[in-house]
Amino acid sequence: METSKRLHTPASRQTFAVAPRVWGLKTLFANLYFVANPNGSWVLVDTGVKGYAHQIRSAADELFGENSVPQAIVLTHGHFDHIGTVRELAEHWQVPVYAHPMEFPYLTGQSSYPPPDPSVGGGAMAYLSFIYPKKPIDIHQLLVLLPEEGIVPALEGWHWVFTPGHSPGHVSFFREEDRVLLAGDAFTTRDAESAIAVMTEKREVHGPPNYYTPDWGNAHRSVETLLNLNPKIAATGHGMPMKGEELTRQLENLVKNFWLKAVPKHGRYVHEPAITDEQGVVSLPPEVSNTVPKVLAVAGAVAVAGLFWMAIKKRNNSKQKNGQGHYGSYPKNRPYSHNRVMTGLPPTIDPDFDDPDAHTNNYP
Ligand SMILES: [Zn+2]
Ligand SMILES: [Zn+2]
Numbered sequence: 001m002e003t004s005k006r007l008h009t010p011a012s013r014q015t016f017a018v019a020p021r022v023w024g025l026k027t028l029f030a031n032l033y034f035v036a037n038p039n040g041s042w043v044l045v046d047t048g049v050k051g052y053a054h055q056i057r058s059a060a061d062e063l064f065g066e067n068s069v070p071q072a073i074v075l076t077h078g079h080f081d082h083i084g085t086v087r088e089l090a091e092h093w094q095v096p097v098y099a100h101p102m103e104f105p106y107l108t109g110q111s112s113y114p115p116p117d118p119s120v121g122g123g124a125m126a127y128l129s130f131i132y133p134k135k136p137i138d139i140h141q142l143l144v145l146l147p148e149e150g151i152v153p154a155l156e157g158w159h160w161v162f163t164p165g166h167s168p169g170h171v172s173f174f175r176e177e178d179r180v181l182l183a184g185d186a187f188t189t190r191d192a193e194s195a196i197a198v199m200t201e202k203r204e205v206h207g208p209p210n211y212y213t214p215d216w217g218n219a220h221r222s223v224e225t226l227l228n229l230n231p232k233i234a235a236t237g238h239g240m241p242m243k244g245e246e247l248t249r250q251l252e253n254l255v256k257n258f259w260l261k262a263v264p265k266h267g268r269y270v271h272e273p274a275i276t277d278e279q280g281v282v283s284l285p286p287e288v289s290n291t292v293p294k295v296l297a298v299a300g301a302v303a304v305a306g307l308f309w310m311a312i313k314k315r316n317n318s319k320q321k322n323g324q325g326h327y328g329s330y331p332k333n334r335p336y337s338h339n340r341v342m343t344g345l346p347p348t349i350d351p352d353f354d355d356p357d358a359h360t361n362n363y364p
Pocket of ligand 1: 077079209
């Protein structure tokens with residue numbers, strides 16, 4: 001049957017397999033996920049960074065057939081690296097966008113998120129946080145509330161779980177049948193604070209990205225909630241999927257040592273969270289001085305930009321060698337890298353692995 005054949009479509013060159021009927025796509029440094037029902041209908045979870053709409057549609061074509069349209073877009077949260085193409089895709093496909101009510105103010109132009117905290121120090125992404133957009137987008141015409149009681153629209157067997165902390169209305173998605181978790185940024189599977197880890201995709205459980213987390217108490221409780229679901233496979237907003245005992249052990253460790261391992265030593269939200277409600281930000285703890293000297297911050301930003309530039313260059317070169325340079329230049333159509341393995345590094349997801357039904361053999 002045509003539909004079932006499509007459900008066994010190998011993960012394309014563009015996507016990585018997560019579990020049966022779940023595929024991921026990396027946009028520059030943030031992941032989004034394609035999740036299908038047994039009957040072939042599907043939903044997009046998150047939408048990546050700006051400039052990737054074309055690639056997302058082409059990956060969907062490869063997975064589900066030419067001009068395939070999802071039933072809906074659902075958002076884990078509204079940070080810019082998860083909603084970069086949401087308007088373009090939702091308007092193109094004419095589908096609703098679902099989010100948690102506590103996330104609405106930041107998706108309807110009503111409130112800005114609590115400001116990111118560059119004072120958390122040390123992290124590559126913290127150095128760059130000043131360039132991130134601070135103004136909320138307004139997609140109120142497209143936006144619909146997630147149904148109550150954890151029902152995920154148009155997806156059978158999935159539930160959403162409220163996991164605030166990294167953002168006020170952050171949710172994760174869980175498929176009980178095989179315990180697959182899409183955790184958004186509630187926790188991540190690579191060190192978002194390290195530019196090297198961002199490049200190499202070393203899989204390791206980490207807390208939510210420091211620079212954008214305004215409520216560490218809730219973030220801690222949320223990771224505990226997710227651990228209690230006993231996930232067998234976890235795919236997150238940043239990093240490659242993890243599974244099995246390694247996942248459980250590292251997630252347990254994160255919950256147990258959250259304040260040591262995940263929470264920054266100092267920073268605006270470490271002792272006091274941002275207070276938010278359904279209208280947006282209510283109050284913020286006072287700003288703390290940025291402990292990263294300006295000159296270091298600039299040097300850090302330049303170094304990170306340089307690493308990304310080198311990765312893009314390397315990728316373009318190897319593409320030209322392979323006669324695959326037809327995607328045009330970065331960043332419009334093609335990211336520098338998604339599910340590629342760099343040689344000489346610890347084992348990670350096999351880029352040639354393409355059978356989503358055999359996913360359990362894929363991760364060391
Ligand atoms: Zn985020
Ligand atoms: Zn993110």
